[in-house]
Amino acid sequence: MTSTEFEFNGERMLADLSGALIWPEKNTVVVSDLHLAKGTSYASRGVFLPPYDSIETLSVLNGVLTHYSPNRVICLGDSFHDNDAPKRLRPEEKDIIRQFTQLYDWIWITGNHDPTPTPTLGGKIASHIGIANLMFRHITIGGVTNGEISGHFHPKARLKIKGKKLSARCFISDGTDRLILPAFGTYTGGLDISHPTIEALFSGNYMIFLLGQRKVFTLPKTVLKTYAR
Amino acid sequence: MAQLSSNHQKTKYYRKKKPAPLPAIFENWFVSNGWRPHTHQLKILEIAEQQSHALITAPTGGGKTLAGFLPTLIELANNPQGSLHTLYISPLKSLTSDIRRNLEVPISEMQLPISVSIRTGDTKQSVRQHQRKKPPNILLTTPESLTLLLSYHDASIIFKTLKRVVIDEIHVLAGTKRGDQLALALSRIQQLAPKCHRIGLSATIAHPIALSAWLAPKGQANLVTRIEGSSGKKFKINLLKTKQKIPWYSHSALHTMEEIYQEVEKAQTTLIFVNTRAQAEITFQALWKLNKKGLPIALHHGSLAKILRLRVEEEMASGSLKAVVATSSLDLGVDWAAVDLMIQIGAPKGVSRLIQRIGRAGHNLDTPSRALLVPTNRFEVLECKAALEAAVEGTLDDETPRPGGYDVLAQHMLAMACSHSFEADKMYTEITAAAPYVSLPRVIFNDVLDFIDHGGYALRTYEQWRRLENIENKTYKIASQKVARRVRMNIGTIVESQMLQVRLGRQKILGKIEENFILGLLPGDTFMFGGHVLRFQGIRNMAVATTLAAGSEPKVPSYQGGRLPLSTHLADRVRSILATPQKWPELPNQIRDWLGIQSRVSVMPKSDGLLVETFKRSGRAFLVAYCFEGRNAHQTLGILLTKRMERAGLGPIGFVGTDYNIAIWSIHPVTDINELFDEDMLGDDLEEWLAESSLLRRTFREVATISGLIERNHPGISKTGRQMTVSSDLIYDTLRRYDPEHIMLRVTRRDAARGLTDIKRLADMLRRVKGKIIHKELSRASPLSVPILLEIGKETVGGTHKDMLLDEAETVLISEAFATENIL
Known part of the structure; x- marks a missing residue:
């Protein structure tokens, strides 16, 4: 596993290449926006996307958990694409999730896509959770925060370097107040960090941890502006 | 479409066999207008009587659309009916309105009891409803609207009485996906109205038999009678004789604008064609700057708002414009009587x-058309010369339909399932009666059926949400x-890239532009669009907000609509001109000198071999190969050659390809040219590159959208909504990992391979030049290599410094190339 280390509100954190956030001191892995069963969510409209996104998301997650073997896992909301999602998961996919929730101290934070996650798959359900000096929730409350870690926006950065355009998922952090995680799910697109909605949340200085092909790149705001497109 | 004007006068009558005479009312109508019918217009009457299929090939202005409708008008005049009689299909929505206008003239002048109606994507809901309740005698429509009509349950009633389908500009549709859609629709119509016959109208084309086969049921060309209109327009075609220096490297012909302006002034009305939308903007701006006399000159290209385009078309029709600068957006359409000069800028x-x-x-068949070719750079002089020769000899180079x-097919079958239940066997028979699908394997048909039914995945996930109701495993x-x-x-079947509206000030919408281009702009940047220099302010309410930017240097739109590679046929001719010094006297002096010096300091490329020059420049080893296989093929070749050079430890740094040649620069020089160009490069390297290339991803996106695997991006979807839709790239990657033999991946690979005609070109070339490669080691750049070396500057430098650097680069290069001759 490749990751990059950074500090958030005084805590040492790892931004993993998979999009997971690792909090070594508390033995905690945080992932956001899994959007499980998104592929099958269009079926009722007659759109049949390849139904392999859930198993792919779960396999990647399994790799992360096996590697870091945490005590606690926090899913930052939108873990399921909709409230019916668990019904559409295949039995073997549900089994994997049940194993996860048995093995780890598992917390489902509720999101706008899954306001009421099913209890049948195990794990605790919460709208937000505070641990030490950090607060975990799905959507940032905006305005003044401190040590807040959230998801929801699926941040990604679009850059142009030496004439080559590239686009990748990223973490975005102002160092103390607000950290937003990239989406972990297979079929999840992203919102460019230069979008006014995200820019408004990071008016001061910030860093991004960009998920490249083989490593995580740490880019400060100043560098980003040079390569923006 | 013929405007029914006096150009019919002098045409000879069809004499061999006395054709079916025109009914008196028509005869009188022709006479009262001072016209005589064209031969092919009479011949079609005969064929219509026999109810056989026909392909009419005639140049525009040949009255072939009237020919297509003449039998219908006569039949309906003799036997009025209250139902659908003739269907007219056009590739362009706008064409249908022109056709209606032109049909209404004879209908009202002869007071014929015939109803005509249009149905396109623009037709109002109320009109559509009415058309289904009470179909007109003649319905004018497009392939998309036709499939839509056929998807309703009452299609069998509406089309039952159909006698004839007239397909206009069939050469534009055949061989495209829109053409596939139309062919499938025609096959369905043949089921609903077995006696219906087809008339195809086409420009003069290279492969009339292939086109006849495309038109015919079951692809049987012998069922189609071919009617040739007049042998073609006479035309006078010339290269613009410029007094200016012909640029080494340029795509804009700015050096000739004065001369073009003078030609426009002299002519009655001029159509100025360019190859890309960016060129259209540049040309229009340049002419406008020179336009001291305030001549009415307009701009027309596919990105402009429809209302602006329509206005230009109307003004052209009424003769109130002096000239219009256009891209292929004006390739089709009604003729404008007043146009007496066509200027083609760029090869x-x-x-x-x-x-x-x-x-x-030159709408009038009896007056020769006047055409002027304006090369934008030195190589284009050769290409224009080649095109001119070919045009005069009439050797056409369009391709046969694929x-x-x-x-x-998936989209069509779903649409047909909306109309009525079908049996798989009968549907297969119907599909394979459409020419493009005559050899469709049954297994593929079954896979496509599975796909539209439940997605066709190895995991039968969607069995419970099926799109089709399957009755007794049969219907x-x-x-x-x-x-x-x-x-x-x-x-x-048209899949567009994300487009954003361009808004000037608060209200005015100028047109649409690719989102990717806009994302490359920063607020304050300027670009040319719709004939204005605009300052980008930002994206607001899903539109590009701009203001007018006076007097600043614009960043040109990068959109490259309609950039086609050099055709094989023209490439052959260019090679032949280069290899034949006897032909050079016909070329401008500057070009002759250029070629002359090339043959002294290096050699000329031969007709059948391949010239490769190598030399050192600024500490780098350069290789320039004169392949003439077109930009796309050269792009692929560049990737493959640099891969091979990488492996050989030559340290390739970069490459650039034009339509004519390719240049590669590296740390170490290539020693064994023959080995480098060996045809085995098309093996593993190509496979590997293809699998990762954006070509497959792009193709997958198109295939997935057309087949209904992913939904189209509907306009007005908000930016934040983007993260909720699933990108085709993500689907492609997942599908490739979990279901690599899924029908959509097979379709993608097939389509991509077909799109790679360039690879076939490469393969043909590598085979052809084997053992015939001339390697010329030079001490410095050759004259023939100058244009592509200047292109390198263009690839790596941007902004306004570009010109300065280019100027500098140009001076250095040219003096280097000509050092031995002391010419400059």
């Missing part, structure tokens, strides 16, 4: 295209009206 890239464009000038796409129909609505909403 035409293909002969058939050039001839069709020439056809847009077999039908499976994505279109299929659409599962619900909800699904049917979605299917109908997504009919069509």
